[in-house]
Structures are given as C-alpha cells and as structure tokens.
Amino acid sequence: MSQQQDFLRDAMRRLNLTRDAFSARLGVRRRALDTWLLPADSSESRSMPEMVERFVAEILQHESRNTDGAASNAPQRPLVQRISAEGKPQLLSVSQFDRDSLEDLFRVVDVMQPVARRQKVTRVLEGAVLGSLFFEASTRTRVSFGSAFCRLGGSVCDTTGFTFSSMAKGESIYDTSRVMSGYVDVLVVRHPEQGSVAEFARATNIPVINAGDGPGEHPSQAILDLYTIQREFSRLGKLVDGTHVAMVGDLKYGRTVHSLIKLLSLYRNLKFTLIAPASLEMPAHLLELVASHGHVIEQTPSLEDGLRGADVVYATRIQKERFAGEEIEGYTPEFQVRKALVDAVCKPDTILMHPLPRDGRPGANDLSVDLNHDPRLAIFRQTDNGIAVRMALFAVLLGVEHQVARSMRDAGWRSPSLVGPDDAVFDGLD
Numbered sequence: 001m002s003q004q005q006d007f008l009r010d011a012m013r014r015l016n017l018t019r020d021a022f023s024a025r026l027g028v029r030r031r032a033l034d035t036w037l038l039p040a041d042s043s044e045s046r047s048m049p050e051m052v053e054r055f056v057a058e059i060l061q062h063e064s065r066n067t068d069g070a071a072s073n074a075p076q077r078p079l080v081q082r083i084s085a086e087g088k089p090q091l092l093s094v095s096q097f098d099r100d101s102l103e104d105l106f107r108v109v110d111v112m113q114p115v116a117r118r119q120k121v122t123r124v125l126e127g128a129v130l131g132s133l134f135f136e137a138s139t140r141t142r143v144s145f146g147s148a149f150c151r152l153g154g155s156v157c158d159t160t161g162f163t164f165s166s167m168a169k170g171e172s173i174y175d176t177s178r179v180m181s182g183y184v185d186v187l188v189v190r191h192p193e194q195g196s197v198a199e200f201a202r203a204t205n206i207p208v209i210n211a212g213d214g215p216g217e218h219p220s221q222a223i224l225d226l227y228t229i230q231r232e233f234s235r236l237g238k239l240v241d242g243t244h245v246a247m248v249g250d251l252k253y254g255r256t257v258h259s260l261i262k263l264l265s266l267y268r269n270l271k272f273t274l275i276a277p278a279s280l281e282m283p284a285h286l287l288e289l290v291a292s293h294g295h296v297i298e299q300t301p302s303l304e305d306g307l308r309g310a311d312v313v314y315a316t317r318i319q320k321e322r323f324a325g326e327e328i329e330g331y332t333p334e335f336q337v338r339k340a341l342v343d344a345v346c347k348p349d350t351i352l353m354h355p356l357p358r359d360g361r362p363g364a365n366d367l368s369v370d371l372n373h374d375p376r377l378a379i380f381r382q383t384d385n386g387i388a389v390r391m392a393l394f395a396v397l398l399g400v401e402h403q404v405a406r407s408m409r410d411a412g413w414r415s416p417s418l419v420g421p422d423d424a425v426f427d428g429l430d
C-alpha cells in the first residue's frame, strides 16, 4: 500500500499536477484519489484499481517520450553520478542538483519513509561505519544523520567540538580527513568555516556530506525543507511552481536559507519576499542567481507586509555566533512571527517552517511558541522528514538505494503511531 502512495505521489511530481488536475486527467473523483493516497493504516485508505495503475504508467511513459524526444530510451546515468562533486560521490552544495535529479532523490526518500517511521526495518548498510565529525553545535543534524545511518543497518562513530579532537593540537583538515577515511565508510562534517567541508572532501575518496560549513551551505536541510514543501503542497493541492515564499530573519548568515533559495530557484515563477533587518539581508550573489532564473524578489524590513499572502513562511534564527562584534539594528519585537500576526495576514493553508533550533530566550524574536497548536506549523514534519531524506542521501551515495525496498521486513517492536503528544492536531494531514 505504501508503494501505491509512493507511485501516485511520484507520478504527480513528475507530471507537475495538483491532486485536482491529476484526478481530472485520470477521469476519477478527487475523493477516490485522496483515499488511494492515505497512509495504509488509515481506515479510509483504499487500493487503487489495477486499471488506474496501468493508465498512470502509460501517461508517465508517454510524457517522458514527449519531453525527452529520442533520448528517452537512452538509459539514465545513475543518480550518484548525476549529482557527484568533481566526479566523487559527495554532497557539498545543493548546486549539484537539477530538478530531475532532485525529484529522483525524492522518489528514494518516499521509499525510506516506512523505515524512517519505524514500521519497517532494513539492513542494507550492515557493516558500514559512519564518521560523524561536528566541530560546531548541533542536535538535529548530528543525531538525525546518525539515526538515519543506523536505520539502514550501519553503525556510527563520532567526535564533537574542537576541544576533544586532534584539530585542537593543530592537525590540518587534510590529515584528519585522510585518517578518518581509513576508519569509516562515509563522513558527515560540520565546521564553522565556509568552504572547509569541501577541503575535507578533496582529501578523500569516500563519500562526504556537508552538514553545514559556517554561513556557507546546509544542503541536507534544504533538501528536507523542499521535500516537506512538496509533501505539504500535495495535500493542499498546490504546486511549487508559481508559489510565494517568505523568508524571515537572518538571511545574511543563515546557511539554510542560502541552500533553500538556490534549490527553489530550480522551479518556475516563484515570488520571494525577503524580510530581514537591514544589516542581515540576503547576500547579493544569491539575489542575482534567483533573479537570473526569472523569479520575483521583494525585500522588506516589514514583517506584516512581507508575510501577506505567502504560501510558505520560512523563519530563521539570528546566527549570533557568526557576528564579529557587529550590532544588529532594527531587530525589534515586531519581528517575531507570532500567531496573531499569522492569523491576520497569512492564509488558512500557509505553511510555517523553521530549520530549528528556535531561540526561545526572552527578546529573541524567533518563531513564537504560541503557534505550537496551529496545524499550519510544519516544523516537526520537517524534522521527521529529515530522517527519510538523510537515509536516501546515504543510500544513493553508497549505491544501495535499489536494495532497500526488497530488503524491508516488519519492525519487531511497537512504537506509537503519533510520536509527539501534540501530533494529533496534525493527524490526517498526510
């Protein structure tokens, strides 16, 4: 049944159709399509008739002939080759993706979901070891990469902070990277300097994933953000093409928004409203890149104006740790994304996102906790999706993505279907 959901979701993604348009194309009622897309454990979920499945497969085949012409019969190169960095299976920047390779990755992410959600287990990476090197603070990224690797059957060795690593004794990135490559099969690295993870990658032939290089990039976060947007939009009957995204907060040092705006630029006709204090605006080279793809960009210091009518609000934390004694001007309490403002200027189907952590200290002006019971808040759906996304990245970089579906067994233990006490608010959204 989850295969049925994956198949339909993937078809809609490829055809770039909303649920309404897809059901019209198939000649079925929207309600029928909704029941085929429901999670298998929902009492309302139904199997789609075989005839429909065949029809969808035919449409997909026809469409790929139309878009690719004669080349359609040529075998696609493996995904890992199409996204490689200088010929190596490494993920350093989202610039390694185009829209096709991204959507191929999302198909692998869908396959991972039953394992990420603890209904199934797989051991495709049994015996493999992940080296997790975090030279900067992290909770989510470090633990979710580790958990994703373990759920594929691998094991994790890690080191955190400079103090307990040999870098504190003056060891170079080159030496650390080469030494670790003899110990582990893949490296996930976070480091405070922009470009440092690429330096790790140059010193090794094993896969390296950039888990955040200072204010540079955070590719896995942006991929999980975009995957979440697509999933939420599928439920809401929207497409990423033509959408309005508001980004709020520290757009200068926030690496997650740097990666996300690049990925979103692969889609068509977007409108971005960028809301930041004057000293924390999005870097000019990213504005140029977005504009060169024909998207509309508006910059404003007014939260109220910027959020009005947005389909996605992406809030970020002020990255104080990156300020070299700079003062931030204009970062006032009016800057906080709070429920009263969201109710006043956003739509009932706006989604509210944040890469987390939210700064909850007094005066922080970050995404407000008074939105915690609002179903538009997608932050925990983002973190949950992060596991499946990171599993998919490991599987692709290590070349086991095609083994996962046939290796799955039922999980031998029981876990709650809703992992958080407040998740019921969001139940049935999928």
Ligand code: ASP
Pocket (backbone or CB within 6 Å): 212, 218, 255, 256, 316, 317, 355, 356, 357
């Ligand atoms: N966790 C994200 C990052 O590492 C966002 C943040 O720290 O504000 O970039």
